Amino acid sequence: MNFVQRNYYAATQSANTMKTYKMIDGMKQEYDRYTAEDFEVWKILFERQMKILPAMASAEYLEGINLIGFNKDSIPNFTDINTVLGKLTGWQIVVVPGIVAEQDFFKLLSQKKFPATTWLRKMSELDYLPEPDMFHDVFGHMPLLTHQIFCDFFQNLGIVGVKYSDNEKITAMLGRLYWFTVEFGLINDNGEKKIYGAGILSSHGETKFSLSDAPLHLQFNAETIMNTPYASDKIQDKYYVIESFNELYNSIETIDKVVEKEMVMASR
Numbered sequence: 131m132n133f134v135q136r137n138y139y140a141a142t143q144s145a146n147t148m149k150t151y152k153m154i155d156g157m158k159q160e161y162d163r164y165t166a167e168d169f170e171v172w173k174i175l176f177e178r179q180m181k182i183l184p185a186m187a188s189a190e191y192l193e194g195i196n197l198i199g200f201n202k203d204s205i206p207n208f209t210d211i212n213t214v215l216g217k218l219t220g221w222q223i224v225v226v227p228g229i230v231a232e233q234d235f236f237k238l239l240s241q242k243k244f245p246a247t248t249w250l251r252k253m254s255e256l257d258y259l260p261e262p263d264m265f266h267d268v269f270g271h272m273p274l275l276t277h278q279i280f281c282d283f284f285q286n287l288g289i290v291g292v293k294y295s296d297n298e299k300i301t302a303m304l305g306r307l308y309w310f311t312v313e314f315g316l317i318n319d320n321g322e323k324k325i326y327g328a329g330i331l332s333s334h335g336e337t338k339f340s341l342s343d344a345p346l347h348l349q350f351n352a353e354t355i356m357n358t359p360y361a362s363d364k365i366q367d368k369y370y371v372i373e374s375f376n377e378l379y380n381s382i383e384t385i386d387k388v389v390e391k392e393m394v395m396a397s398r
């Protein structure tokens with residue numbers, strides 16, 4: 131779940147018509163309401179991705195899948211996920227009805243909370259989504275929430291986002307950074323590129339495409355990314371590759387500097 135995805139998932143609609151949802155306090159996953167079709171959809175999507183991800187996803191993500199205990203036969207139960215995440219990194223999943231506003235999103239991240247939907251796409255729309263469902267939110271995002279350094283980066287991004295949530299330009303710059311890392315990031319793993327971005331990991335087509343020779347693979351640079359608009363209505367033409375999650379975490383310092391520079395320039 132995230133605010134920038136409204137564009138990505140609304141590829142066939144205008145981003146302006148995409149709806150954001152108000153947070154509902156105390157919303158819960160109603161596990162008993164999942165149907166046989168929901169379980170089948172989860173199984174198909176899980177198996178299809180896990181056939182290719184062991185060779186394509188980052189070691190940290192794959193380790194997260196094991197730690198969090200995802201499997202093909204059961205739709206993940208948020209209570210169980212929260213128990214695991216609580217012990218490992220202190221993060222928690224908060225149920226939301228759909229895409230939330232930027233301010234809510236950053237605030238949640240700053241509090242080590244990740245907003246997720248609980249509904250699954252239908253069998254007839256396995257590869258098309260009008261907006262992110264729980265396969266994206268859960269399978270794509272949650273395994274890395276077991277990884278402390280990634281979580282520290284994510285929380286700090288939220289903290290900066292809260293601080294500047296009334297500044298549209300800075301919010302857009304942070305959105306780009308979020309887009310090219312948390313959603314569409316690649317990592318160098320012993321000389322091989324691997325995937326850690328949730329937008330890729332939850333998309334069968336983009337998983338294969340992202341590591342192919344077709345798109346550009348660029349060295350990660352936070353300042354460059356913050357000034358690089360992304361294409362939200364089509365598959366990515368470039369991906370940024372980090373050397374390690376430490377590099378990602380250390381980029382917080384650069385993010386702070388870029389934001390401060392922007393504020394100085396704006397005040398002139």
Ligand SMILES: [Fe+2]
Pocket residue numbers: 131132135262266267271313328329
């Ligand atoms: Fe997402």
